[in-house]
Amino acid sequence: MCEVTSHSDPSGYADPGRPDFCARCGGPLRVEPRGGRDRPICPVCGWVYYARNALGAAVAVEGSEGILLVQRAHDPFQGQWMLPAGYVEYGEFAEECAVREAREETGYDVELTGLWGLYFGTDDPRNVSHLAVYGARIVGGEPSAGDDAIALAFFPRDGLPDQLAFQGHRRALADWQREPSRPAAPPVGDPKRL
Numbered sequence: 001m002c003e004v005t006s007h008s009d010p011s012g013y014a015d016p017g018r019p020d021f022c023a024r025c026g027g028p029l030r031v032e033p034r035g036g037r038d039r040p041i042c043p044v045c046g047w048v049y050y051a052r053n054a055l056g057a058a059v060a061v062e063g064s065e066g067i068l069l070v071q072r073a074h075d076p077f078q079g080q081w082m083l084p085a086g087y088v089e090y091g092e093f094a095e096e097c098a099v100r101e102a103r104e105e106t107g108y109d110v111e112l113t114g115l116w117g118l119y120f121g122t123d124d125p126r127n128v129s130h131l132a133v134y135g136a137r138i139v140g141g142e143p144s145a146g147d148d149a150i151a152l153a154f155f156p157r158d159g160l161p162d163q164l165a166f167q168g169h170r171r172a173l174a175d176w177q178r179e180p181s182r183p184a185a186p187p188v189g190d191p192k193r194l
C-alpha cells in the first residue's frame with residue numbers, strides 16, 4: 001500500500017478528478033489493487049474511486065457547402081474548430097445531449113438521422129472521453145453562435161480548418177472526408193418514453 005500522490009491513472013492518462021481524500025468520510029485514501037487495477041480506496045469506510053471515461057455527444061450536419069463546425073470560445077483549444085458538441089450530463093442520454101448542444105452552440109434545431117460512430121480521444125486535459133457522433137439535419141432555428149462557440153460555418157471536405165480541436169473530432173472528421181453521407185445506425189429514441 002502507498003499514499004495517493006499522483007493524479008495519473010494506471011492507464012497512463014491524466015485524471016484531474018482523481019481524489020486524495022474520501023468523498024464520503026473525508027479521510028485520506030490509499031492506493032490498493034481492486035478489480036484488476038490500482039485504485040484509491042478509503043481504509044476507513046471502504047469507498048473506492050473508479051475512474052471513468054467521460055462521454056461527449058456531437059452532431060454532424062452536412063449541407064451543400066460541407067459540414068457544420070463551431071469555433072471554440074474557451075480553453076482548452078480556444079479558437080480551434082470542432083463539431084457542435086458537449087459533455088453528456090449525468091442522467092442525460094447522448095442523443096438528447098447532441099440536440100441540446102446543437103441548439104446552444106449553433107442556434108439550429110436539429111433532428112438526428114443516426115449514429116455515425118463512437119470515437120475515443122485522449123487529448124482533452126479534463127478527461128479522456130468517448131465522443132458519440134450523430135448525423136443530423138437542420139429542422140429550424142437561425143444560425144447564432146452561442147454558449148461555448150464564438151462562430152459557426154460550413155466547411156467543404158477539402159477545406160477543413162487547420163486547427164481542429166480534440167482527437168475524437170479529428171477522427172470523426174477524417175471518416176467524413178473519406179466517406180461523406182456514410183450509413184448510420186438509426187436513432188433509438190428517448191428511453192424515458194419507453
Ligand SMILES: [Zn+2]
Nearest residue numbers: 022025042045
Ligand atoms: Zn471513507
